Amino acid sequence: MDRVDEAEVRGWVERYVRAWASNDPEDVGELFTDDARYFTAPHRDPWEGRDAIVAGWLGRRDEPGTWDFRFDVLGVAGGVGFVRGWTSYRDDPDYSNLWVIRLFPDGRCAEFTEWWMEVEKSAGSGG
Numbered sequence: 001m002d003r004v005d006e007a008e009v010r011g012w013v014e015r016y017v018r019a020w021a022s023n024d025p026e027d028v029g030e031l032f033t034d035d036a037r038y039f040t041a042p043h044r045d046p047w048e049g050r051d052a053i054v055a056g057w058l059g060r061r062d063e064p065g066t067w068d069f070r071f072d073v074l075g076v077a078g079g080v081g082f083v084r085g086w087t088s089y090r091d092d093p094d095y096s097n098l099w100v101i102r103l104f105p106d107g108r109c110a111e112f113t114e115w116w117m118e119v120e121k122s123a124g125s126g127g
Contacts, residue, residue, distance in 0.1 A: 025054050029054050085099060
């Protein structure tokens with residue numbers, strides 16, 4: 001796998017957020033390679049392959065307008081980007097996220113892992 005830079009990681013996350021907002025299967029599918037793996041939480045079996053990722057995503061989708069998200073790219077090592085995110089839901093708990101994103105230079109993700117933890121509303125976003 002070739003190297004990617006911070007701008008490429010940032011661009012991928014921005015496309016991810018657009019797909020999250022649209023829930024359009026094409027938007028979601030364009031993010032990932034044919035054989036990508038998407039780990040929805042540590043120690044869970046991943047969704048494997050673009051079709052499984054799209055199906056899993058749409059099966060657990062968040063409705064548009066029910067959340068806000070912000071992020072910082074923490075670093076890039078070779079083809080892997082590390083992203084810290086904060087998700088705020090209108091009626092659900094907030095989450096602090098760490099994403100590990102293995103990208104190809106063509107902008108598609110081969111492996112995505114999200115580590116998340118619930119943030120108590122009274123504790124703020126921590127960021």
